[in-house]
Amino acid sequence: MQYRHAFESVDRSLRDIMSDIDKRRAKKPFGGITVVFGRDYRQILPVIPKASRAEMVGSTLTKSKIWEFFQVFLLKQNMRLHAGNTEMENKVIADFSKWQLLVGDGKVENFSPDADTGEMLIKIPDQYVVHTTQNPIESLFEITYPGFLRNMSSHSYLRSRAILTPTNVVVDDINYSILEKIPGTLHTYLSQDSTDDAGDEDNKFRSAFPVEYLNSLNMPCIPKHELKSRLASLSCL
Incomplete structure (x- = not known):
């Protein structure tokens, strides 16, 4: 949820520091140092007071000039869920994991905007509710x-x-x-x-x-x- 200029500042600082070791590092992102980022770039936006959604989208890291150097790995499995103790539990866990990823991708069914707040309301399937x-x-x-x-x-x-x-x-x-x-x-x-x-x-x-x-x-x-x-x-x- 950081503004892209924060990452660009770190990038420039590391390039300046590492260029003292090797001048060629000044042309490499983050001075040639491997940097790992973790987040959901599809739905988590920076928090900018009184900014429109378009302004927040434009301030994300994906809109930065250093984004072209990134190697992106997509999550295909929910790592927080583990296997159950029975075959029935394994099936429920697998189905729930797929449903959660659909929510993150914005592809889940049975959702509608709230009339008062404009937020999207998602109905949780009955099989996942106690x-x-x-x-x-x-x-x-x-x-x-x-x-x-x-x-x-x-x-x-x-x-x-x-x-x-x-x-x-x-x-x-x-x-x-x-x-x-x-x-x-x-x-x-x-x-x-x-x-x-x-x-x-x-x-x-x-x-x-x-x-x-x-x-x-x-x-x-x-x-x-x-x-x-x-x-x-x-x-x-």
Whole structure:
């Protein structure tokens, strides 16, 4: 999502640096150094405030003068998906992988623009959706981690599956649901929310942001105030 001029600046800098070693390197892209780029050039555009789509397309690396020197490798297989445990799972995974690539190529069916935002809405096929009328997190967990209590001590079992979520709130809901299943004593650890030098009791910052509010914040890259864990005994495993 970088503007093409950023890459062109790196190109010129490396040509200048490497030309001190060999003058011929000044004519080679990136000074003759192999540079690997990874992204989806078909749909990920630079973020330019108040710019039209045409302006953003014109600022991509594919419109740069150095693009002619690139060797492009196209993704033909979804490397994030692995083989399942049964023949039926293998078929579902293979079909889902093909469908995802069609989405990236803009060739997927059943999509339409949103009337309010103009964004394209894609309907996920029913066979890839977990349908439930009770607890969606519970249903998703049972499908992803079958036989959890029997296999939760197996490293290979835990490494071979994962649940991806869009927000930290969903992560917490899944974690709490799993904690309820694990036998053992539940321990709660709290972060330090005060200091020895508390300052003036009439501090305006403390009035505007009480400790209870600060402890309730859940933001990326900042540890939560409350951490819960459960240490299961070997007899429970």
